[in-house]
Amino acid sequence: MTTQMMIELIAVLTAVRDDVPQVMTIDHGRLLPSGPLESTHRSLQAGVRAWVERQTGHPIGHVEQLYTFADHDRLLTTGQGRLIAISYLALTRSHAGETGWRDWYDYFPWENSKTDVGRDCLAIIERLLCRWVANMDNAAVRVRQWQRCVSLFAIGDMVAWNDELVLQRYELLYEAGLVAEAGCPPEDAVPGQAMHHDHRRILATGMARLRAKIRYRPVVFELMPEEFTLLQLQRVMESLSGVQIHKQNFRRLIMQQQLVEETGRIEENTGGRPARLYRFCGEVRQARQFVGTKIPLFQP
Amino acid sequence: MTTQMMIELIAVLTAVRDDVPQVMTIDHGRLLPSGPLESTHRSLQAGVRAWVERQTGHPIGHVEQLYTFADHDRLLTTGQGRLIAISYLALTRSHAGETGWRDWYDYFPWENSKTDVGRDCLAIIERLLCRWVANMDNAAVRVRQWQRCVSLFAIGDMVAWNDELVLQRYELLYEAGLVAEAGCPPEDAVPGQAMHHDHRRILATGMARLRAKIRYRPVVFELMPEEFTLLQLQRVMESLSGVQIHKQNFRRLIMQQQLVEETGRIEENTGGRPARLYRFCGEVRQARQFVGTKIPLFQP
DNA sequence: TTGGCTTATACTCAATATGAGCATAAAGAA
DNA sequence: TTCTTTATGCTCATATTGAGTATAAGCCAA
Structure with a gap:
């Protein structure tokens, strides 16, 4: 029994301009380049290249697979089918005068921990997380979750900041209801621009992969x-x-x-x-x- | 235009018995546990767990995604559709008296470089690869491919053996036509049991991932x-x-x-x-x- | 022209981490 | 007892790393 499936290809295309890492977007920075796998695509990678070049006009170099998602919230709206998303990290060189490029840290200001903006953002997050755990009923859960906050955001410098935990930090903020994607009102959200669907999560995955990879x-x-x-x-x-x-x-x-x-x-x-x-x-x-x-x- | 798709889930389930790493197989060691994603599966991971437990009766612990394949040779035989395979690495503890477990190194004897069997196998491979490149017409290609052999198989100890390059080594042997999966006659093949489809390749991916991961x-x-x-x-x-x-x-x-x-x-x-x-x-x-x-x- | 600011580049030094080996302990077997 | 085997503690030279000093070579403004 094969169900109706749709495969979506999503790219985290990254370049660096003026020493600032950037990501290619469409839809005014709300979406990553993406599109369905088509029968004309010779391979998944070829499909990703085709979509990115069609949507952004930018050819891409190094490409590697990131992750494949098929959660239950990824159901096709048209019926009982399922939507599968295969995400890729792509790297490229220059991009003078092209549109669609956005700074990484517009979406993840807290990840830019070496700047003042990043430090301010982390201070805000610390307060919000503190309030989040304070409202928990179960004491054991509260302690465990606070431990998690402390180690992920290096609160109180007992723990060192680990730059590779981009995804884990985003997921914690999501669970805490502090990002717009989790359905929280804008005034309660942490700084940083939101994206449609789970594209910001996928961007986090790509950032984490790249941060890990440049080390080795x-x-x-x-x-x-x-x-x-x-x-x-x-x-x-x-x-x-x-x-x-x-x-x-x-x-x-x-x-x-x-x-x-x-x-x-x-x-x-x-x-x-x-x-x-x-x-x-x-x-x-x-x-x-x-x-x-x-x-x-x-x-x- | 969505094409007909089928999603296959494939598991590299690994355990260790008597200090020997083993992989769970079905079909007399010729296949990894696998099956199609069904609409009853709540997530991809849940699907993998379900298939492994249904086919082998063994519950699994740690699970992580390996890779998603959709090459052109993975076309559905039934029509114009496409077959997508999502592979997972799973780890588990004991398995007293269960069937289906095979030694890693039955499939990849050359990867067991600390044993005599492994060293013998590597000596054979060195000879076969040497013959492979010797038959090449283009001198530049020959030099480059021999370089590749040398660095992947640590020939002539100018280069150190890198235990994480399991997949690259298998792919080189495949290209050289030295494994049964590449369609070579058994007498020309390198030692090591073959598997159906690309399951041995997927096993190589899992071994490489685990070897890399235990380091950090x-x-x-x-x-x-x-x-x-x-x-x-x-x-x-x-x-x-x-x-x-x-x-x-x-x-x-x-x-x-x-x-x-x-x-x-x-x-x-x-x-x-x-x-x-x-x-x-x-x-x-x-x-x-x-x-x-x-x-x-x-x-x- | 000179002092001050910036970035480039060469070296030093101490603290750790790592590879390799020695030495002793404690069990069973010949 | 003596030998073999594994366990465990400790040393030592070398390599790697974090941190800092010192000097060079541009620009600019006083």
């Missing part, structure tokens, strides 16, 4: 221009992870891994001493593609 | 009995990863991470001095569930 695979270079200075590279990693990096140690680690090589050219507009330009060389030099990237991401 | 999440304990000695724990990690571990350093790392606590009881049947028994305590002690596991897996 050289995927950052998918987002960098051909030539870049080491500070530019550092800025991109910092803004992706939302965490500060010690400059000298960052250089040391990048250099000793031999992922980059000097181009011989110089960037003059640094605001200070000119900087050497580098290019990614992991692809060419090592046919062994399975190299890692170690980054000194620390907590301040 | 305390999932091993899902496979351990309630009480265990540190050597038992080490043996399980070694057999999962196919890599040797330095005993004293392993103990040091496990102890200092405070993932386990003494039960106060003693295991007598060690073959030597009796050993203390431990239990996993990460779950209870730390409501912060996001703890890691660091293991000193080295290459000999």
